[in-house]
């Protein structure tokens with residue numbers, strides 16, 4: 001037995017221990033603009049060319065490009081006696097270049113410059129059972145979104161973060177249930193409108209109103225919504241303080257995971273009151289499995305919610321319980337197999 005233990009090789013533990021090296025390599029290559037430069041270049045480039053163009057040391061760039069190649073983010077071409085030449089892989093050009101419609105650049109930027117700093121205080125968060133915004137950023141506001149939106153710059157960065165994932169996962173959550181009977185839809189906390197855009201694309205008869213805090217709506221109008229999106233409109237308000245307009249369907253995407261059970265029941269009860277009979281609420285979240293075994297992404301997101309918010313990730317049954325407490329009578333749960341899943345709660349009434 002002892003001999004077997006001595007022969008064990010802790011592959012997983014070594015990978016986990018050094019996982020941050022991988023994240024930081026990706027963050028740095030994105031931040032310095034490596035993938036954008038290689039995309040714009042008509043030809044593969046040597047490390048020296050990349051270093052010159054990005055105002056970096058040749059030695060540092062050489063190592064960064066080599067590590068990106070090991071991570072399958074770049075491909076190499078060996079010339080006879082010249083230097084190694086680098087170009088983007090297909091995955092990098094689709095997801096890591098700023099101009100790509102499916103870019104994750106802004107998510108990576110937020111992970112690198114905000115979340116990574118907060119996660120430094122994960123041990124404190126676990127011990128104290130609360131958000132670490134104050135330690136990480138010196139923000140002492142009691143209001144979660146006052147802290148997240150501590151400057152206009154931070155607000156736009158957060159909005160870009162919210163925006164980018166729906167270009168990758170949005171269609172799956174919007175098509176998880178047939179939403180075609182719901183014509184008037186309110187996306188509560190709809191932010192930059194990325195999910196609203198997926199919604200109007202898939203359901204040609206619906207209109208979507210993005211309900212969000214006034215300054216978010218203003219920013220969204222300025223930076224995110226294009227004029228041709230005429231079935232999308234805005235409503236400025238606070239969903240905890242203001243009354244909610246009547247609608248067929250309310251979307252709550254990544255809203256309930258920010259708050260405690262009590263605040264969620266308060267919000268869901270308000271929605272239930274305003275909802276047309278036969279209408280409902282679509283909750284979009286990363287669901288934890290019922291037996292606590294995974295998925296790992298949702299388990300890690302739940303730690304992230306601890307570090308950054310008042311909330312948590314939950315199981316489908318926990319969302320069903322919140323919806324039932326608020327008055328919704330029928331609840332359907334759909335796991336998409338990707339990061340985000342969908343839960344539909346219906347209000348008693350004739351079908352719409």
Ligand SMILES: C[S@@+](CC[C@H](N)C(=O)[O-])C[C@H]1O[C@@H](n2cnc3c(N)ncnc32)[C@H](O)[C@@H]1O
Pocket residue numbers: 145162163188189190191192194195211212213216237238239240241252253254255258
């Ligand atoms: C985690 S983000 C989710 C954004 C979007 N639903 C998505 O999934 O991409 C939370 C959103 O709720 C909005 N929000 C927070 N508190 C709010 C309130 N009291 N009233 C209205 N919107 C609020 C934020 O501005 C933000 O857009």
